[in-house]
Amino acid sequence: MVITNLIKKKFVFLLFFTLLATVIFIRRYGSTYPKSLLYPKSMESCPRSVSKQSITPLKNTKHLLVSAFMDQRVQGFDIRLIGIFRRDSIQELHCFFCCANYTSETTPTKVLQHSDNFGFPFVTTDIMCRIPKKCSATHVTLLTKPKPEKRADWLPIRNKKTNGGAEERMDFTVCISSLFGDYNNVLQFAQTLEMYRLLGVNRVVIYNTSCGPDLDRLLRSYSQEGFVEIVSWPIDKYMNPSRGWRFSEYGGDIHYFGQLTTLNECIYRSMQRSRYVLLNDIDEIIMPYQHDNMKSLMDELQKQHPKVGVFLIENHIFPKHHFEPSGRFHLPKWSGVPGINILEHVYREDPDRKIYHPYKMIVQPRMVKQTSVHNVLQLFGQMYKVPLDICRTIHVRNAMKNISKLQELSVDKRLWDFQEKLIPNVDKVLHNSGLLK
Secondary structure (H helix, E strand, C coil), X not given: CHHHHHHHHHHHHHHHHHHHHHHHHHHHHCCCCCHHHHCCHHHCCCCCCECXXXXXXXXXXXXXXXXXXXXXXXXXXXXXXXXXXXXHHCCCCEEXXXXXXXXXXXXXXXXXXXCCCCCCCEEEEEEEECCCCCCCCCEEEEECCCCCCCCCCEEEEECCCCCCCCCCCEEEEEEEEEECCCCCCHHHHHHHHHHHHHCCCCEEEEEECCCCHHHHHHHHHHHHHCCEEEEECCHHHCCCECCCCCHHHHCXXXXXXXXXXXXXXXXXXXXXXXXXXXXXXXXXXXXXXXCCCHHHHHHHHHHHCCCEEEEEEEEEEEECCCCCCCCCCCCHHHCCCCCCCHHHCCEECCCCCCCCCCEEEEECHHHEEEECXXXXXXXXXXXXXXXXXXXXEEEEECCCCCCCCHHHCEECCHHHHHHHHHHHHHHHHHHHCCCCX
């Protein structure tokens, strides 16, 4: 019995000494000793180079990466990366993962160019791949060769499901893409966002390349409040973005400062956190005509059309050079604020439906795979054109038709139904931004 106890004590002593010696060895030589001899290859820590930019050049290619999302809606794949690829330089690529605390082997990819490119050299592209078994992936990047690399610009994987608690989602997010140039239409922007707030929108996401100084002040104010999420979008640092929609007419490398890419990115960014996403331009309002808010509108539409994931809303132009004659909403206090006062424009063009007429959309993001500007390219479920008496898009801008007589236009004062709350709310946000004295 005594001998057995002595053996146990010696074993414990040797084990303690071995562990202590190992710790001392790693602390003293760990920084210089070959890592492959200290740890198994599969346990090497992930590199620390994580991209913090909204656009990341892909090494050894002409392509750009934007973001990565968990997406297991398509059988055989786990990850969807969104990128901007040069159409004439598509090549074989491989996904490379950071698995919590070690790097994985690579997995093959499927590269999916979006069908809408409008003739431009660069196109929005999805890259699909699988996560290796037993890999708790946190970050991903793409490689041009199947061999793993020590240095890589990692993208965080978004939309990962978290454990515990019921998932919380807001009801409505508005996605506004491609703000560029010296755009400084402050008054219309403030009216649009405050109108959306009255309709029950929870958040507005804006992709901003550049804008005028006054609009920048307003954006920062909204961002600090939390109502607007600004995504920096320096696309002009990587290519020559077009200011138009068609390559043959406007030239450049990509359509409207990458508008198609930002719309798709916004849908995936909102997929786990928003029940619906509204896709429209900065000077448009998707307006219900029989409901006081978006929630009651969509509750009714969804009840009537349970399999629909994309609701098409027809765009109607209110020419900005035609003014409501009484001048009721020509408010002197707004005279020093740059931009259009949408309350003054009540004359609506009836679209010529014999030619192509664009729609804007309200979508369930989880039912969309790829989108364009006026229609969805790939989806799960169905699309539905919402009748005009229920909802339409109010778009105050230059006229599309050459109309000289007001009698040829329809009078539409729907915005006036909200004026009692809209005007003081606009005053407040302009005052908080220092744009209204």
